[in-house]
Amino acid sequence: MPAIEILGLEKTYKVGFWIKRPKRALLPLHLTVEDGEVFGFLGPNGAGKTTTLKLLMGLVFPSAGSARILGKPWTDPEVKAQIGFLPEQPYFYDHLTAHELLNYYAQLSGVPAKDRSHRVTSTLQRVGLKDIQGVQLRKFSKGMLQRVGIAQAILHDPKLVFFDEPMSGLDPMGRREVRDLMEQLKHEGKTVFFSTHILSDAEALCDRVAIINKGELRGIGAVADLTSSVQGKVEVIWQGTQVPASMKALGAECHVIGDTVRAVMGESQQDAAIDALRRERLRLIALTPVRTSLEAYFVEKLQHAETTVGTNA
Amino acid sequence: MNRRTTSIVAACCLVVFLGASVAVLHHSDQVRPHSSLDETLYISSPKLLKRASLGYNGLLADIYWTRAVQYFGGRFHDRSASYTLLAPLLEITTQLDPQLTVAYEFGASFLAPAPPDGAGEPERAVQLMEFGIQNNPDNWKLYYDLGFVYYLNLKDYKKAVDAFARGSQVPNAHPFMRLMAAQMAEHAADFNTARMLWSATYENSQDKEIRANALEHLRALRVDEDVTHLQEAVTRFGNRTGRLPSSLSELAAAEGLQGIPVDPEGYPYKLTPQGRIEVRVPEDFPFANKGLPPGYKPTPKFHTQNQ
Amino acid sequence: MNARILHIASNTFREAVRDRVLYNLIAFALLLSGAAILVGQISIEIEKLVVINLGLTAVSLFGIVIAIFIGIGLVSKEIEKRTLYTVLSRPVRRWEFIIGKFFGLAGTLVVNTFFMAIGVFAALFYVSHKFVRADALILVALYFIILEFMIICSLGLLFSSFSTPLLSAVFAFSLFVIGSFAEDLRGFAGMAHGFTRWLATGAAYLVPNFSALNIVSSVAHGQPVATQLILHNTLYAFFYAAMAVSGAVLIFENRNLK
Numbered sequence: 001m002p003a004i005e006i007l008g009l010e011k012t013y014k015v016g017f018w019i020k021r022p023k024r025a026l027l028p029l030h031l032t033v034e035d036g037e038v039f040g041f042l043g044p045n046g047a048g049k050t051t052t053l054k055l056l057m058g059l060v061f062p063s064a065g066s067a068r069i070l071g072k073p074w075t076d077p078e079v080k081a082q083i084g085f086l087p088e089q090p091y092f093y094d095h096l097t098a099h100e101l102l103n104y105y106a107q108l109s110g111v112p113a114k115d116r117s118h119r120v121t122s123t124l125q126r127v128g129l130k131d132i133q134g135v136q137l138r139k140f141s142k143g144m145l146q147r148v149g150i151a152q153a154i155l156h157d158p159k160l161v162f163f164d165e166p167m168s169g170l171d172p173m174g175r176r177e178v179r180d181l182m183e184q185l186k187h188e189g190k191t192v193f194f195s196t197h198i199l200s201d202a203e204a205l206c207d208r209v210a211i212i213n214k215g216e217l218r219g220i221g222a223v224a225d226l227t228s229s230v231q232g233k234v235e236v237i238w239q240g241t242q243v244p245a246s247m248k249a250l251g252a253e254c255h256v257i258g259d260t261v262r263a264v265m266g267e268s269q270q271d272a273a274i275d276a277l278r279r280e281r282l283r284l285i286a287l288t289p290v291r292t293s294l295e296a297y298f299v300e301k302l303q304h305a306e307t308t309v310g311t312n313a
Numbered sequence: 314m315n316r317r318t319t320s321i322v323a324a325c326c327l328v329v330f331l332g333a334s335v336a337v338l339h340h341s342d343q344v345r346p347h348s349s350l351d352e353t354l355y356i357s358s359p360k361l362l363k364r365a366s367l368g369y370n371g372l373l374a375d376i377y378w379t380r381a382v383q384y385f386g387g388r389f390h391d392r393s394a395s396y397t398l399l400a401p402l403l404e405i406t407t408q409l410d411p412q413l414t415v416a417y418e419f420g421a422s423f424l425a426p427a428p429p430d431g432a433g434e435p436e437r438a439v440q441l442m443e444f445g446i447q448n449n450p451d452n453w454k455l456y457y458d459l460g461f462v463y464y465l466n467l468k469d470y471k472k473a474v475d476a477f478a479r480g481s482q483v484p485n486a487h488p489f490m491r492l493m494a495a496q497m498a499e500h501a502a503d504f505n506t507a508r509m510l511w512s513a514t515y516e517n518s519q520d521k522e523i524r525a526n527a528l529e530h531l532r533a534l535r536v537d538e539d540v541t542h543l544q545e546a547v548t549r550f551g552n553r554t555g556r557l558p559s560s561l562s563e564l565a566a567a568e569g570l571q572g573i574p575v576d577p578e579g580y581p582y583k584l585t586p587q588g589r590i591e592v593r594v595p596e597d598f599p600f601a602n603k604g605l606p607p608g609y610k611p612t613p614k615f616h617t618q619n620q
Numbered sequence: 621m622n623a624r625i626l627h628i629a630s631n632t633f634r635e636a637v638r639d640r641v642l643y644n645l646i647a648f649a650l651l652l653s654g655a656a657i658l659v660g661q662i663s664i665e666i667e668k669l670v671v672i673n674l675g676l677t678a679v680s681l682f683g684i685v686i687a688i689f690i691g692i693g694l695v696s697k698e699i700e701k702r703t704l705y706t707v708l709s710r711p712v713r714r715w716e717f718i719i720g721k722f723f724g725l726a727g728t729l730v731v732n733t734f735f736m737a738i739g740v741f742a743a744l745f746y747v748s749h750k751f752v753r754a755d756a757l758i759l760v761a762l763y764f765i766i767l768e769f770m771i772i773c774s775l776g777l778l779f780s781s782f783s784t785p786l787l788s789a790v791f792a793f794s795l796f797v798i799g800s801f802a803e804d805l806r807g808f809a810g811m812a813h814g815f816t817r818w819l820a821t822g823a824a825y826l827v828p829n830f831s832a833l834n835i836v837s838s839v840a841h842g843q844p845v846a847t848q849l850i851l852h853n854t855l856y857a858f859f860y861a862a863m864a865v866s867g868a869v870l871i872f873e874n875r876n877l878k
Contacts, residue, residue, distance in 0.1 A: 057705070059877040060876045060877060061316075075315065077712070078711055079711075080709060084709070086706075090703075093631075094635075095634075104631045105710065108712050152706055319715050319869070330860070337852060337859060338856060376801060380804060383807040383810070383811075
């Protein structure tokens with residue numbers, strides 16, 4: 001059973017004061033996320049990622065379409081006991097402590113009273129906030145709030161977790177920790193659906209990704225597939241700052257970085273490049289094939305403006 | 314429960330509870346109207362109120378004016394005999410907004426007369442008028458109201474003349490003011506003087522109650538006048554013939570009148586065996602002083618004509 | 621279902637109580653009760669009168685301020701700052717949220733009133749050195765003040781279900797002021813004609829009737845309170861608050877939370 005089935009969810013807002021103009025935040029979306037997947041929902045700011053998440057959470061009502069979460073209609077309140085949600089830049093009750101806040105959420109999620117205390121403490125430990133659990137939330141930094149947000153999303157051991165920009169506001173250490181946590185969740189067999197505009201994170205974590213722009217699905221597929229196509233380029237790095245004329249003749253892009261030069265060229269010129277270096281007595285440091293990055297795929301999909309219609313893998 | 318069900322239930326609750334709250338309010342209004350009016354006069358110092366109103370004097374004055382009218386009207390309807398709160402209410406109103414002229418008019422008409430027609434406080438009414446004059450020296454009507462109170466309720470003709478004379482000095486005063494001053498100086502107790510006064514009131518006021526009141530007084534004047542003249546005719550008849558007229562028609566014929574005299578309501582006057590002239594239905598003329606049967610006690614009046 | 625409402629209510633209560641503004645307001649109200657003692661010393665006979673008048677007025681006014689600002693802050697702010705998202709992503713129904721908020725706020729205000737009332741009674745005891753039977757009337761006045769709070773809370777909730785925190789506060793406060801003159805509005809409606817009359821009557825019955833709930837002065841003078849008034853006011857407050865809360869549920873249930 002798929003964890004999430006989005007069946008044509010659509011949202012059009014009416015903006016303007018006197019004359020209401022329709023603004024299409026989300027065109028009819030069809031998407032399926034399988035059980036146990038880590039699914040990345042990519043797109044630039046304002047693409048419709050948050051709108052999709054809000055629709056799924058029932059915070060916003062769709063203009064058309066429906067969805068199923070864990071096999072049940074998305075409006076079913078009981079389904080919510082098995083999902084967790086981390087909103088973008090979350091904000092919490094200023095005057096509660098982290099412990100009280102999580103306890104409150106545990107109560108609302110239906111965690112039995114006897115388990116609550118233990119769950120709360122262990123979750124706080126997991127996100128690294130155990131030592132400050134008695135401090136009021138208004139004193140927390142942005143990064144700490146983000147961790148609280150993650151904590152409340154996984155507190156009740158949900159099967160499916162939704163994260164909206166989970167890395168936002170975190171320093172590199174924090175981001176590393178969140179990535180590790182998401183890997184852990186995956187190993188626990190949970191399904192993770194997260195939106196981000198940071199492609200390297202998606203590349204590292206996701207099984208599949210979807211790309212959305214201006215409310216429309218532009219591409220979808222497994223990360224491995226999307227980046228496996230070798231672009232047919234190689235990267236050659238050698239010692240020194242010299243760029244031999246023969247290299248330039250090959251049509252390579254050369255950059256001097258410190259005391260090395262980095263050149264990118266077609267795969268077919270690989271041998272000729274090595275010969276050129278030997279002739280000039282330049283020391284080869286590295287020779288690596290260049291893979292298509294997710295970034296390139298992303299950019300390409302985004303540039304397919306008018307002609308694209310959402311395609312499913 | 315899905316969203317639609319919840320919405321429908323909520324909407325129904327909204328309507329039901331709204332109805333219930335309105336019903337409770339309506340019921341409590343019927344049972345105890347103006348229950349909070351006594352409450353409001355615990356702060357009866359106009360100066361304190363003025364400060365408390367934070368500069369919104371005018372609005373507060375309007376509110377107190379509304380209360381004064383409600384208070385008086387409600388009491389009349391209930392046939393009440395005391396209007397102790399009317400003076401403070403009007404005083405507060407005018408302190409808060411000295412230019413609210415209708416309040417002074419109201420005071421002249423209803424503060425001065427004795428209960429149940431009014432609060433029976435003519436001196437306070439005079440004070441109110443003087444305060445009004447002080448604050449609105451260009452308003453000749455206030456002098457009129459003052460003279461009115463002196464003439465009608467205090468029967469102090471000298472002061473009444475004085476008030477009318479002062480009033481006639483005001484630029485743009487109605488020429489009637491000078492006439493009134495003169496008339497009153499010569500013929501204070503005449504019917505014509507009173508008639509002029511009440512006619513002026515009737516014509517110059519915008520207020521429904523005041524006009525109705527004036528009309529009643531004019532009708533009563535007519536009755537008083539008719540009865541006086543008819544009674545004089547009876548006496549003349551008696552002097553001439555040595556006996557009382559047997560009927561009103563005989564009297565009318567002797568006086569050379571066309572038909573039997575009728576009262577403003579259209580009923581002929583009565584001639585009692587004792588030779589008194591009376592009106593047929595005393596209740597029709599709340600303010601009449603003559604033509605009433607002996608021992609007749611007037612019931613609280615006024616609005617009967619309008620009901 | 622009921623458990624969730626209870627949890628939301630107690631959380632609302634906790635959040636409100638921790639808000640320092642609350643403490644400042646209570647302290648100020650207590651200070652006012654103390655000041656009443658000083659003011660009353662101008663004339664011995666009216667000492668008690670001033671203490672009761674000033675004390676109860678302070679309880680009422682400060683309570684209204686608390687009800688409006690904290691109450692509205694708790695709901696509108698939650699909607700604005702998205703604390704609500706993490707709550708509604710759980711098996712909480714929207715209507716449970718509204719009702720839980722209402723009870724939490726109401727509870728906060730009752731507790732508030734309790735503490736402020738202690739201040740008033742303490743000041744009274746200081747001034748009179750004993751309690752007389754008529755002082756029980758103060759409890760009735762306090763009960764009516766609590767009913768006022770219920771109505772204001774419900775209105776605050778209604779407005780914050782669709783409006784910003786600032787506007788909700790303005791609307792609620794305006795209705796409080798107008799409601800204090802509700803009886804005059806009905807009187808005015810009685811005197812008006814035609815369309816104005818129809819409009820004024822409608823407004824007069826829709827506006828919360830605070831004039832009947834304010835018996836501070838009469839209690840200060842030791843006037844007894846009619847049982848019928850107590851019954852009327854209780855029913856009215858209950859119906860009115862229920863109406864406003866129903867409205868809040870209706871609006872909130874259908875609102876897109878952007």
